[in-house]
Amino acid sequence: MNTLCFQWITSGSRLASSQLEMFVAIMDRQGERLGSEPMALRVERLVGGRDVVLLRVSGRIEAEDVETLRSLIEKENDGVILDLREVTIVSREAINFLAQCEANGVELRNCAGYIGEWISRERRRQRGS
Numbered sequence: 001m002n003t004l005c006f007q008w009i010t011s012g013s014r015l016a017s018s019q020l021e022m023f024v025a026i027m028d029r030q031g032e033r034l035g036s037e038p039m040a041l042r043v044e045r046l047v048g049g050r051d052v053v054l055l056r057v058s059g060r061i062e063a064e065d066v067e068t069l070r071s072l073i074e075k076e077n078d079g080v081i082l083d084l085r086e087v088t089i090v091s092r093e094a095i096n097f098l099a100q101c102e103a104n105g106v107e108l109r110n111c112a113g114y115i116g117e118w119i120s121r122e123r124r125r126q127r128g129s
Contacts (some may be wrong), residue, residue, distance in 0.1 A: 041065045043072060051078045058086035061094035085110035095122050
């Protein structure tokens, strides 16, 4: 069993290391309205091998988060997997982005049924346009 060691950084990011050379970076986006949830989007970056990076996405993916996710994916030199198990809400812009990611070779893993169906519908709608 691998042991993970965590170190808190002043920005609130968390680093983890193990025998698998796993790196975890957590990024939080603060809610824009007073009283809204403090964490709308969280992304954890996991490197378990030399040729793949897993980005575990949690929370809500709003339109303003698409560029952040695009930037994170573009920074990777290896294959990218987006783990969407803990995504609760997505915007139409996020759905279009996820469909584009999948078309470009990014694996969408643990996608909620409604998100997968919405991606399929948007793809069919775009083909029909």
